Amino acid sequence: MTTAMTLAQAQQEVIDEFAMFSDWQDRYEHLIELGKDLPMIAPEKKTEENIVRGCQSRVWLNAEQKNGLVHFTADSDAMITKGLVALLVRVLNDRTPEEILNTPLTFIDTIGLREHLSPNRSNGLVAMLDQMKRYAVAYSAKL
Protein backbone atom coordinates (compact mmCIF):
# COMPACT_ATOMS: atom_id res chain seq x y z
CA MET A 1 0.00 0.00 0.00
CA THR A 2 2.69 2.47 0.97
CA THR A 3 5.77 0.85 -0.46
CA ALA A 4 6.09 3.48 -3.14
CA MET A 5 6.13 6.20 -0.53
CA THR A 6 8.92 7.10 1.82
CA LEU A 7 8.23 6.90 5.53
CA ALA A 8 8.07 10.69 5.67
CA GLN A 9 5.49 10.71 2.84
CA ALA A 10 3.41 8.00 4.51
CA GLN A 11 3.48 10.04 7.66
CA GLN A 12 2.32 13.14 5.81
CA GLU A 13 -0.50 11.15 4.24
CA VAL A 14 -1.79 10.21 7.70
CA ILE A 15 -1.53 13.82 8.84
CA ASP A 16 -3.52 15.02 5.81
CA GLU A 17 -6.11 12.31 6.31
CA PHE A 18 -6.72 13.22 9.96
CA ALA A 19 -6.80 16.94 9.14
CA MET A 20 -10.23 16.33 7.60
CA PHE A 21 -11.75 15.58 10.98
CA SER A 22 -12.87 18.46 13.10
CA ASP A 23 -14.11 16.64 16.17
CA TRP A 24 -13.04 13.83 18.46
CA GLN A 25 -15.83 11.51 17.41
CA ASP A 26 -14.88 11.49 13.71
CA ARG A 27 -11.22 11.11 14.63
CA TYR A 28 -11.83 8.13 16.87
CA GLU A 29 -14.30 6.52 14.50
CA HIS A 30 -11.65 6.69 11.79
CA LEU A 31 -9.06 5.24 14.17
CA ILE A 32 -11.41 2.37 15.03
CA GLU A 33 -11.97 1.74 11.29
CA LEU A 34 -8.22 1.64 10.69
CA GLY A 35 -7.96 -0.96 13.43
CA LYS A 36 -10.65 -3.07 11.79
CA ASP A 37 -8.73 -2.91 8.48
CA LEU A 38 -5.45 -4.04 10.06
CA PRO A 39 -4.46 -7.28 8.30
CA MET A 40 -4.84 -10.29 10.57
CA ILE A 41 -1.72 -11.39 12.37
CA ALA A 42 -1.02 -15.12 11.95
CA PRO A 43 -2.60 -16.87 14.94
CA GLU A 44 0.68 -18.64 15.76
CA LYS A 45 2.34 -15.23 16.14
CA LYS A 46 -0.01 -14.24 18.96
CA THR A 47 2.41 -15.58 21.54
CA GLU A 48 3.29 -14.44 25.06
CA GLU A 49 6.66 -13.41 23.62
CA ASN A 50 5.07 -11.03 21.13
CA ILE A 51 2.95 -9.24 23.74
CA VAL A 52 4.02 -5.62 24.19
CA ARG A 53 4.49 -4.95 27.91
CA GLY A 54 3.03 -1.86 29.49
CA CYS A 55 -0.39 -1.87 27.86
CA GLN A 56 -3.74 -1.97 29.68
CA SER A 57 -5.08 -3.88 26.69
CA ARG A 58 -3.30 -6.81 25.09
CA VAL A 59 -1.14 -5.96 22.09
CA TRP A 60 0.73 -8.47 19.97
CA LEU A 61 3.47 -7.25 17.67
CA ASN A 62 5.45 -9.51 15.37
CA ALA A 63 8.35 -8.52 13.12
CA GLU A 64 10.09 -10.40 10.33
CA GLN A 65 12.73 -9.41 7.85
CA LYS A 66 11.95 -9.78 4.18
CA ASN A 67 14.42 -8.64 1.49
CA GLY A 68 16.13 -6.23 3.86
CA LEU A 69 12.80 -4.70 4.92
CA VAL A 70 11.11 -5.04 8.30
CA HIS A 71 7.63 -6.53 8.04
CA PHE A 72 5.27 -5.93 10.98
CA THR A 73 2.01 -7.63 11.89
CA ALA A 74 0.00 -6.80 15.00
CA ASP A 75 -3.26 -7.17 16.87
CA SER A 76 -4.96 -5.96 20.05
CA ASP A 77 -8.05 -6.87 22.05
CA ALA A 78 -8.99 -3.18 22.38
CA MET A 79 -10.19 -1.32 19.31
CA ILE A 80 -8.54 2.03 19.92
CA THR A 81 -5.24 0.37 20.69
CA LYS A 82 -5.64 -1.70 17.55
CA GLY A 83 -6.22 1.50 15.58
CA LEU A 84 -3.08 3.04 17.04
CA VAL A 85 -0.94 0.02 16.26
CA ALA A 86 -2.48 -0.07 12.76
CA LEU A 87 -1.30 3.52 12.23
CA LEU A 88 2.21 2.60 13.33
CA VAL A 89 2.24 -0.46 11.07
CA ARG A 90 0.95 1.60 8.14
CA VAL A 91 3.76 4.14 8.49
CA LEU A 92 6.63 1.84 9.49
CA ASN A 93 5.87 -1.39 7.65
CA ASP A 94 8.15 -2.79 4.94
CA ARG A 95 10.91 -0.24 5.39
CA THR A 96 14.61 -0.60 5.94
CA PRO A 97 15.76 -0.58 9.56
CA GLU A 98 17.67 2.63 8.79
CA GLU A 99 14.58 4.44 7.55
CA ILE A 100 12.66 3.34 10.65
CA LEU A 101 15.42 4.48 12.96
CA ASN A 102 16.36 7.72 11.21
CA THR A 103 13.00 9.32 10.35
CA PRO A 104 11.54 11.43 13.17
CA LEU A 105 7.93 10.42 13.86
CA THR A 106 5.81 13.51 14.29
CA PHE A 107 2.43 12.39 13.03
CA ILE A 108 0.94 11.19 16.34
CA ASP A 109 1.52 14.62 17.81
CA THR A 110 -0.15 16.40 14.93
CA ILE A 111 -3.25 14.28 14.36
CA GLY A 112 -4.98 15.04 17.66
CA LEU A 113 -3.91 11.86 19.43
CA ARG A 114 -1.18 13.52 21.43
CA GLU A 115 -2.60 12.29 24.75
CA HIS A 116 -1.71 8.76 23.75
CA LEU A 117 1.95 9.66 24.00
CA SER A 118 1.72 10.70 27.64
CA PRO A 119 3.60 8.38 30.03
CA ASN A 120 0.36 8.14 32.02
CA ARG A 121 -1.40 6.34 29.17
CA SER A 122 -1.35 2.65 29.65
CA ASN A 123 -2.21 1.91 26.02
CA GLY A 124 1.51 1.57 25.48
CA LEU A 125 1.76 3.53 22.24
CA VAL A 126 5.24 4.51 23.38
CA ALA A 127 5.94 0.88 24.29
CA MET A 128 4.75 -0.29 20.85
CA LEU A 129 6.92 2.26 19.07
CA ASP A 130 9.93 1.33 21.22
CA GLN A 131 9.36 -2.34 20.41
CA MET A 132 9.24 -1.60 16.68
CA LYS A 133 12.46 0.39 16.91
CA ARG A 134 14.12 -2.39 18.87
CA TYR A 135 13.27 -4.81 16.07
CA ALA A 136 14.75 -2.33 13.57
CA VAL A 137 17.94 -2.06 15.64
CA ALA A 138 18.20 -5.84 15.84
CA TYR A 139 17.75 -6.25 12.08
CA SER A 140 20.14 -3.42 11.21
CA ALA A 141 22.81 -5.15 13.33
CA LYS A 142 22.24 -8.36 11.38
CA LEU A 143 22.75 -6.77 7.95
Added chain:
Amino acid sequence: MTTKADTAIKKTYDVEEIRAQFPILKELVHGKPLVYFDNAATSQKPRRVIKAESTYYATINANVHRGVHTLSTLATEAQEAARETVRSHINAKHAHEVIFTSGTTASINLAAQSLGQLLLKKGDEVLISGMEHHANIVPWQLVCERYGAVLKVIPISDSGEWDLGETPGQARSDVFTEKTRILAISHVSNTLGTINPVKELVAEAKKRGIITLVDGAQAIAHLPLDVQDLGCDLYTFSGHKCYAPTGIGVLYGREELLERMPPWQGGGEMIDVVTFEKTTYAKLPFKFEAGTPHIAGIIGLGEAIRWMQDYDLGAMAAHEYTLLEHATKELLNIDGLRIIGTAQEKVGVISFVVDPSSNSASGVHHYDLGTLLDQQGIAVRTGHHCTQPLMERFGVSGTTRASFAPFNTIAEIDAMVAATKKAVKMLR
Protein backbone atom coordinates in the same frame (compact mmCIF):
# COMPACT_ATOMS: atom_id res chain seq x y z
CA MET B 1 -17.66 8.62 73.50
CA THR B 2 -19.16 11.79 72.09
CA THR B 3 -16.73 13.85 70.10
CA LYS B 4 -16.85 17.57 69.62
CA ALA B 5 -17.76 16.97 66.01
CA ASP B 6 -20.89 15.04 66.98
CA THR B 7 -22.30 17.89 68.95
CA ALA B 8 -21.38 20.68 66.52
CA ILE B 9 -24.07 22.07 64.27
CA LYS B 10 -23.71 20.56 60.81
CA LYS B 11 -24.12 22.43 57.56
CA THR B 12 -27.20 21.51 55.58
CA TYR B 13 -26.37 19.32 52.64
CA ASP B 14 -26.39 21.36 49.46
CA VAL B 15 -24.56 19.91 46.50
CA GLU B 16 -24.06 23.29 44.81
CA GLU B 17 -22.60 24.74 47.98
CA ILE B 18 -20.19 21.80 48.13
CA ARG B 19 -19.28 22.04 44.44
CA ALA B 20 -18.37 25.70 44.87
CA GLN B 21 -15.63 24.68 47.29
CA PHE B 22 -13.75 22.53 44.78
CA PRO B 23 -11.83 24.80 42.37
CA ILE B 24 -10.97 21.90 40.03
CA LEU B 25 -14.63 21.40 39.12
CA LYS B 26 -14.43 24.56 37.02
CA GLU B 27 -11.81 23.00 34.75
CA LEU B 28 -12.64 21.91 31.23
CA VAL B 29 -11.41 18.60 29.80
CA HIS B 30 -11.27 18.40 26.00
CA GLY B 31 -13.35 21.57 26.08
CA LYS B 32 -16.10 19.97 28.14
CA PRO B 33 -16.98 20.47 31.81
CA LEU B 34 -15.08 17.98 33.97
CA VAL B 35 -17.20 15.15 35.35
CA TYR B 36 -14.96 13.61 37.99
CA PHE B 37 -15.89 10.02 38.80
CA ASP B 38 -12.48 8.78 39.90
CA ASN B 39 -12.84 9.66 43.55
CA ALA B 40 -11.85 6.18 44.71
CA ALA B 41 -8.44 6.68 43.09
CA THR B 42 -8.01 10.11 44.63
CA SER B 43 -10.47 12.68 45.87
CA GLN B 44 -10.45 16.31 44.82
CA LYS B 45 -9.46 18.97 47.34
CA PRO B 46 -11.66 21.71 48.76
CA ARG B 47 -10.18 25.22 48.69
CA ARG B 48 -9.78 25.19 52.48
CA VAL B 49 -7.36 22.26 52.32
CA ILE B 50 -5.31 23.78 49.50
CA LYS B 51 -5.15 27.01 51.47
CA ALA B 52 -4.15 25.30 54.74
CA GLU B 53 -1.19 23.67 53.02
CA SER B 54 -0.01 26.83 51.30
CA THR B 55 -0.53 28.93 54.42
CA TYR B 56 1.72 26.56 56.33
CA TYR B 57 4.50 27.07 53.79
CA ALA B 58 3.89 30.80 53.56
CA THR B 59 3.73 31.55 57.28
CA ILE B 60 5.04 28.88 59.68
CA ASN B 61 7.24 26.49 57.68
CA ALA B 62 9.84 24.98 60.02
CA ASN B 63 10.92 21.55 61.14
CA VAL B 64 8.91 20.07 63.97
CA HIS B 65 9.97 18.91 67.42
CA ARG B 66 13.52 20.21 66.95
CA GLY B 67 13.88 23.94 67.13
CA VAL B 68 13.40 26.27 70.06
CA HIS B 69 12.48 29.05 67.70
CA THR B 70 8.96 30.33 67.23
CA LEU B 71 8.25 28.92 63.81
CA SER B 72 9.28 25.44 64.89
CA THR B 73 6.94 25.71 67.87
CA LEU B 74 4.06 26.87 65.67
CA ALA B 75 4.66 24.11 63.10
CA THR B 76 4.83 21.51 65.87
CA GLU B 77 1.63 22.80 67.42
CA ALA B 78 -0.16 22.72 64.06
CA GLN B 79 1.03 19.17 63.38
CA GLU B 80 -0.01 17.92 66.79
CA ALA B 81 -3.37 19.68 66.52
CA ALA B 82 -3.93 17.72 63.30
CA ARG B 83 -3.06 14.51 65.12
CA GLU B 84 -5.72 15.32 67.71
CA THR B 85 -8.20 16.04 64.90
CA VAL B 86 -7.54 12.61 63.42
CA ARG B 87 -7.84 11.02 66.84
CA SER B 88 -11.23 12.58 67.45
CA HIS B 89 -12.45 11.69 63.95
CA ILE B 90 -11.67 8.01 64.30
CA ASN B 91 -12.36 8.02 68.05
CA ALA B 92 -8.99 6.61 69.07
CA LYS B 93 -8.35 6.60 72.80
CA HIS B 94 -5.08 8.53 72.56
CA ALA B 95 -3.54 10.93 70.04
CA HIS B 96 -0.27 8.96 70.23
CA GLU B 97 -2.09 5.99 68.72
CA VAL B 98 -2.19 7.99 65.47
CA ILE B 99 1.00 7.48 63.43
CA PHE B 100 1.55 9.56 60.33
CA THR B 101 2.84 7.72 57.27
CA SER B 102 2.98 8.52 53.57
CA GLY B 103 -0.27 6.66 52.92
CA THR B 104 -2.09 3.37 53.33
CA THR B 105 0.61 1.48 51.45
CA ALA B 106 3.29 2.71 53.85
CA SER B 107 0.99 2.05 56.83
CA ILE B 108 0.46 -1.57 55.83
CA ASN B 109 4.13 -2.11 55.04
CA LEU B 110 5.05 -0.71 58.45
CA ALA B 111 2.49 -2.93 60.16
CA ALA B 112 3.50 -6.03 58.20
CA GLN B 113 7.24 -5.60 58.74
CA SER B 114 6.88 -4.84 62.42
CA LEU B 115 4.22 -7.44 63.19
CA GLY B 116 6.10 -10.02 61.14
CA GLN B 117 9.14 -9.54 63.34
CA LEU B 118 7.02 -9.58 66.50
CA LEU B 119 4.73 -12.51 65.74
CA LEU B 120 5.41 -14.66 62.72
CA LYS B 121 7.10 -18.04 62.85
CA LYS B 122 7.38 -20.83 60.33
CA GLY B 123 3.97 -22.30 59.53
CA ASP B 124 1.98 -19.39 61.00
CA GLU B 125 -0.81 -17.96 58.87
CA VAL B 126 -1.82 -14.47 57.77
CA LEU B 127 -5.44 -14.25 56.63
CA ILE B 128 -6.54 -11.69 54.04
CA SER B 129 -9.54 -11.63 51.70
CA GLY B 130 -9.83 -12.15 47.95
CA MET B 131 -10.89 -8.56 47.35
CA GLU B 132 -7.77 -6.90 48.77
CA HIS B 133 -5.90 -4.13 46.99
CA HIS B 134 -2.34 -5.13 46.09
CA ALA B 135 -1.19 -2.92 49.00
CA ASN B 136 -2.88 -5.33 51.41
CA ILE B 137 -1.51 -8.43 49.65
CA VAL B 138 2.11 -7.87 48.69
CA PRO B 139 3.44 -6.54 52.05
CA TRP B 140 2.10 -9.70 53.72
CA GLN B 141 3.58 -11.91 51.01
CA LEU B 142 6.96 -10.31 51.64
CA VAL B 143 6.90 -11.02 55.39
CA CYS B 144 5.36 -14.47 54.95
CA GLU B 145 8.23 -15.35 52.66
CA ARG B 146 10.79 -14.07 55.14
CA TYR B 147 9.40 -15.92 58.19
CA GLY B 148 8.11 -19.04 56.45
CA ALA B 149 4.50 -18.10 57.17
CA VAL B 150 1.55 -18.86 54.87
CA LEU B 151 -0.87 -16.38 53.29
CA LYS B 152 -4.50 -17.56 53.42
CA VAL B 153 -7.36 -15.96 51.54
CA ILE B 154 -11.08 -15.63 52.36
CA PRO B 155 -12.97 -16.48 49.14
CA ILE B 156 -15.28 -13.96 47.47
CA SER B 157 -18.90 -14.68 46.52
CA ASP B 158 -20.49 -13.88 43.16
CA SER B 159 -21.99 -10.71 44.61
CA GLY B 160 -18.55 -9.53 45.71
CA GLU B 161 -18.76 -10.26 49.43
CA TRP B 162 -16.68 -12.40 51.77
CA ASP B 163 -17.76 -15.99 51.48
CA LEU B 164 -17.65 -17.03 55.12
CA GLY B 165 -19.97 -20.01 54.92
CA GLU B 166 -23.69 -20.71 54.84
CA THR B 167 -24.79 -17.74 56.90
CA PRO B 168 -23.93 -14.55 55.06
CA GLY B 169 -22.32 -11.93 57.27
CA GLN B 170 -21.67 -14.42 60.05
CA ALA B 171 -18.05 -15.31 60.66
CA ARG B 172 -17.84 -19.04 60.33
CA SER B 173 -15.14 -20.26 62.61
CA ASP B 174 -13.30 -22.23 59.96
CA VAL B 175 -11.96 -19.21 58.10
CA PHE B 176 -9.50 -19.15 60.99
CA THR B 177 -7.17 -21.94 61.99
CA GLU B 178 -5.10 -22.48 65.09
CA LYS B 179 -2.19 -21.03 63.17
CA THR B 180 -3.83 -17.74 62.14
CA ARG B 181 -1.83 -14.91 63.73
CA ILE B 182 -2.91 -11.88 61.71
CA LEU B 183 -6.15 -10.90 59.97
CA ALA B 184 -5.73 -8.06 57.41
CA ILE B 185 -8.90 -7.02 55.58
CA SER B 186 -10.35 -4.06 53.75
CA HIS B 187 -13.22 -2.12 55.28
CA VAL B 188 -14.57 -1.19 51.84
CA SER B 189 -13.55 -2.70 48.49
CA ASN B 190 -11.95 -0.16 46.14
CA THR B 191 -13.04 -2.14 43.09
CA LEU B 192 -16.53 -3.31 44.07
CA GLY B 193 -17.61 -0.78 46.67
CA THR B 194 -18.63 -3.56 49.06
CA ILE B 195 -18.84 -2.49 52.71
CA ASN B 196 -17.52 -5.49 54.60
CA PRO B 197 -18.85 -6.66 57.98
CA VAL B 198 -15.46 -6.00 59.57
CA LYS B 199 -16.74 -5.57 63.12
CA GLU B 200 -18.13 -9.12 63.22
CA LEU B 201 -15.03 -10.73 61.73
CA VAL B 202 -12.69 -8.69 63.92
CA ALA B 203 -14.67 -9.85 66.98
CA GLU B 204 -14.27 -13.48 65.89
CA ALA B 205 -10.54 -12.93 65.37
CA LYS B 206 -10.13 -11.29 68.76
CA LYS B 207 -11.72 -14.28 70.48
CA ARG B 208 -8.88 -16.31 69.02
CA GLY B 209 -6.13 -13.86 69.98
CA ILE B 210 -5.51 -12.89 66.34
CA ILE B 211 -4.10 -9.43 65.61
CA THR B 212 -6.39 -7.49 63.26
CA LEU B 213 -5.63 -4.80 60.71
CA VAL B 214 -8.38 -3.03 58.78
CA ASP B 215 -7.47 -1.21 55.55
CA GLY B 216 -9.76 1.79 55.58
CA ALA B 217 -8.43 3.52 52.46
CA GLN B 218 -11.85 3.40 50.79
CA ALA B 219 -13.93 3.81 53.93
CA ILE B 220 -12.52 7.04 55.31
CA ALA B 221 -14.33 9.36 52.90
CA HIS B 222 -17.63 7.52 53.12
CA LEU B 223 -18.27 6.11 56.58
CA PRO B 224 -18.24 7.52 60.08
CA LEU B 225 -15.46 5.75 61.91
CA ASP B 226 -14.97 4.59 65.48
CA VAL B 227 -11.92 2.36 65.87
CA GLN B 228 -12.77 1.48 69.45
CA ASP B 229 -16.21 0.30 68.45
CA LEU B 230 -14.77 -1.56 65.46
CA GLY B 231 -12.41 -3.28 67.86
CA CYS B 232 -9.49 -3.67 65.46
CA ASP B 233 -5.88 -3.45 66.59
CA LEU B 234 -4.71 -1.46 63.59
CA TYR B 235 -6.50 0.74 61.06
CA THR B 236 -5.00 2.43 58.01
CA PHE B 237 -6.06 5.14 55.61
CA SER B 238 -4.70 7.68 53.12
CA GLY B 239 -5.26 11.41 53.26
CA HIS B 240 -5.59 11.86 49.53
CA LYS B 241 -8.73 9.74 49.42
CA CYS B 242 -10.47 11.98 51.99
CA TYR B 243 -9.92 15.44 50.47
CA ALA B 244 -6.39 15.85 51.93
CA PRO B 245 -3.09 16.17 50.04
CA THR B 246 -1.24 13.19 48.57
CA GLY B 247 1.68 11.68 50.44
CA ILE B 248 0.06 11.62 53.87
CA GLY B 249 -1.64 8.73 55.60
CA VAL B 250 -2.36 7.23 58.98
CA LEU B 251 -1.66 4.05 60.83
CA TYR B 252 -3.83 3.86 63.91
CA GLY B 253 -2.75 1.26 66.44
CA ARG B 254 -3.96 0.25 69.87
CA GLU B 255 -1.47 1.60 72.40
CA GLU B 256 -0.68 -1.77 73.99
CA LEU B 257 0.13 -3.32 70.64
CA LEU B 258 2.14 -0.36 69.35
CA GLU B 259 4.24 -0.48 72.53
CA ARG B 260 5.12 -4.10 71.78
CA MET B 261 5.79 -3.61 68.06
CA PRO B 262 9.43 -3.00 67.09
CA PRO B 263 10.21 0.11 65.04
CA TRP B 264 10.49 -0.40 61.31
CA GLN B 265 12.48 2.50 59.93
CA GLY B 266 15.30 4.12 61.87
CA GLY B 267 16.49 7.70 61.79
CA GLY B 268 15.93 11.05 63.40
CA GLU B 269 12.82 11.84 65.42
CA MET B 270 12.24 8.19 66.41
CA ILE B 271 15.11 7.92 68.90
CA ASP B 272 15.58 8.63 72.57
CA VAL B 273 19.34 8.15 73.07
CA VAL B 274 21.75 7.07 70.34
CA THR B 275 25.17 5.63 71.03
CA PHE B 276 27.10 3.35 68.72
CA GLU B 277 26.50 0.49 71.11
CA LYS B 278 22.77 0.85 71.70
CA THR B 279 19.90 3.12 70.72
CA THR B 280 16.75 3.56 72.76
CA TYR B 281 13.61 4.60 70.99
CA ALA B 282 11.30 7.53 71.38
CA LYS B 283 7.83 7.21 72.83
CA LEU B 284 4.73 6.71 70.71
CA PRO B 285 3.94 7.89 68.12
CA PHE B 286 7.48 9.07 67.26
CA LYS B 287 8.95 5.57 67.50
CA PHE B 288 7.28 4.91 64.16
CA GLU B 289 7.88 8.32 62.57
CA ALA B 290 11.52 8.36 61.52
CA GLY B 291 12.73 11.47 59.74
CA THR B 292 11.04 14.77 59.00
CA PRO B 293 7.34 14.11 58.49
CA HIS B 294 5.16 15.52 55.69
CA ILE B 295 4.20 18.47 57.89
CA ALA B 296 2.25 20.35 55.23
CA GLY B 297 0.35 17.17 54.36
CA ILE B 298 -0.46 16.52 58.02
CA ILE B 299 -1.83 20.04 58.38
CA GLY B 300 -3.80 19.56 55.15
CA LEU B 301 -5.18 16.28 56.49
CA GLY B 302 -6.32 17.97 59.69
CA GLU B 303 -8.09 20.64 57.64
CA ALA B 304 -9.71 18.03 55.36
CA ILE B 305 -11.10 16.18 58.36
CA ARG B 306 -12.40 19.40 59.88
CA TRP B 307 -14.03 20.11 56.52
CA MET B 308 -15.74 16.70 56.56
CA GLN B 309 -16.79 17.23 60.17
CA ASP B 310 -18.60 20.40 59.18
CA TYR B 311 -21.08 18.22 57.33
CA ASP B 312 -23.41 15.50 58.34
CA LEU B 313 -21.53 12.45 57.04
CA GLY B 314 -24.81 10.54 57.02
CA ALA B 315 -26.32 13.09 54.61
CA MET B 316 -23.24 12.85 52.38
CA ALA B 317 -23.48 9.06 52.39
CA ALA B 318 -27.19 9.24 51.58
CA HIS B 319 -26.44 11.53 48.62
CA GLU B 320 -23.77 9.14 47.33
CA TYR B 321 -26.20 6.25 47.72
CA THR B 322 -28.78 8.11 45.63
CA LEU B 323 -26.13 8.58 42.94
CA LEU B 324 -25.20 4.90 43.13
CA GLU B 325 -28.80 3.72 42.81
CA HIS B 326 -29.46 6.05 39.88
CA ALA B 327 -26.24 5.04 38.10
CA THR B 328 -26.94 1.34 38.66
CA LYS B 329 -30.45 1.60 37.26
CA GLU B 330 -29.48 3.69 34.23
CA LEU B 331 -26.32 1.79 33.32
CA LEU B 332 -28.15 -1.53 33.40
CA ASN B 333 -30.28 -0.26 30.48
CA ILE B 334 -27.19 -0.56 28.29
CA ASP B 335 -27.22 -3.76 26.29
CA GLY B 336 -24.70 -6.29 27.61
CA LEU B 337 -23.62 -4.15 30.56
CA ARG B 338 -22.87 -6.17 33.68
CA ILE B 339 -22.10 -4.77 37.11
CA ILE B 340 -19.26 -6.44 39.00
CA GLY B 341 -20.02 -6.18 42.71
CA THR B 342 -23.67 -6.37 43.67
CA ALA B 343 -23.43 -6.49 47.45
CA GLN B 344 -26.31 -5.16 49.52
CA GLU B 345 -24.04 -2.78 51.38
CA LYS B 346 -22.03 -0.57 49.03
CA VAL B 347 -20.45 2.86 48.98
CA GLY B 348 -20.71 5.01 45.84
CA VAL B 349 -18.53 2.82 43.64
CA ILE B 350 -19.80 1.07 40.53
CA SER B 351 -17.62 -1.28 38.50
CA PHE B 352 -18.87 -2.69 35.21
CA VAL B 353 -18.01 -4.52 32.02
CA VAL B 354 -19.80 -4.51 28.65
CA ASP B 355 -20.23 -8.07 27.40
CA PRO B 356 -21.32 -9.39 24.02
CA SER B 357 -25.12 -9.71 24.00
CA SER B 358 -27.94 -11.14 21.96
CA ASN B 359 -27.92 -7.94 19.89
CA SER B 360 -24.19 -7.58 19.53
CA ALA B 361 -21.49 -10.19 19.04
CA SER B 362 -18.79 -8.00 20.48
CA GLY B 363 -18.18 -6.69 23.97
CA VAL B 364 -16.42 -3.44 24.75
CA HIS B 365 -12.91 -3.25 26.17
CA HIS B 366 -12.67 -1.12 29.31
CA TYR B 367 -9.69 0.71 27.87
CA ASP B 368 -11.64 1.79 24.78
CA LEU B 369 -14.58 2.88 26.89
CA GLY B 370 -12.40 4.88 29.31
CA THR B 371 -10.69 6.63 26.41
CA LEU B 372 -13.96 7.64 24.75
CA LEU B 373 -15.47 8.77 28.07
CA ASP B 374 -12.40 10.95 28.61
CA GLN B 375 -12.97 12.55 25.22
CA GLN B 376 -16.38 13.55 26.56
CA GLY B 377 -14.91 15.09 29.74
CA ILE B 378 -15.72 12.17 32.00
CA ALA B 379 -12.98 10.80 34.26
CA VAL B 380 -13.41 7.16 35.24
CA ARG B 381 -10.86 4.51 36.11
CA THR B 382 -10.29 1.49 33.90
CA GLY B 383 -8.19 -1.62 34.39
CA HIS B 384 -7.65 -4.00 37.26
CA HIS B 385 -7.71 -1.31 40.00
CA CYS B 386 -4.68 -2.92 41.70
CA THR B 387 -6.81 -5.98 42.48
CA GLN B 388 -5.62 -8.55 39.95
CA PRO B 389 -6.67 -11.60 42.01
CA LEU B 390 -10.19 -10.17 42.26
CA MET B 391 -10.32 -9.64 38.48
CA GLU B 392 -9.32 -13.25 38.07
CA ARG B 393 -12.07 -14.29 40.50
CA PHE B 394 -14.64 -12.60 38.26
CA GLY B 395 -12.97 -13.80 35.05
CA VAL B 396 -12.42 -10.31 33.62
CA SER B 397 -9.22 -8.52 32.60
CA GLY B 398 -10.47 -5.25 34.01
CA THR B 399 -13.52 -3.10 34.57
CA THR B 400 -14.65 0.47 34.11
CA ARG B 401 -15.18 2.03 37.52
CA ALA B 402 -17.11 5.17 38.40
CA SER B 403 -16.71 6.33 42.00
CA PHE B 404 -18.71 9.15 43.48
CA ALA B 405 -18.14 12.03 45.87
CA PRO B 406 -20.49 14.40 47.69
CA PHE B 407 -19.99 17.00 44.94
CA ASN B 408 -21.27 14.75 42.15
CA THR B 409 -24.79 15.19 40.79
CA ILE B 410 -27.54 13.19 39.14
CA ALA B 411 -27.02 15.32 36.01
CA GLU B 412 -23.40 14.14 35.90
CA ILE B 413 -24.52 10.51 36.14
CA ASP B 414 -26.90 11.11 33.24
CA ALA B 415 -24.02 12.64 31.28
CA MET B 416 -21.90 9.57 31.98
CA VAL B 417 -24.67 7.19 30.95
CA ALA B 418 -25.26 9.10 27.71
CA ALA B 419 -21.52 9.21 27.02
CA THR B 420 -21.26 5.48 27.70
CA LYS B 421 -24.10 4.76 25.28
CA LYS B 422 -22.40 6.86 22.62
CA ALA B 423 -19.04 5.14 23.20
CA VAL B 424 -20.56 1.66 23.14
CA LYS B 425 -22.29 2.46 19.87
CA MET B 426 -18.98 3.62 18.35
CA LEU B 427 -17.16 0.52 19.56
CA ARG B 428 -19.58 -2.18 18.53
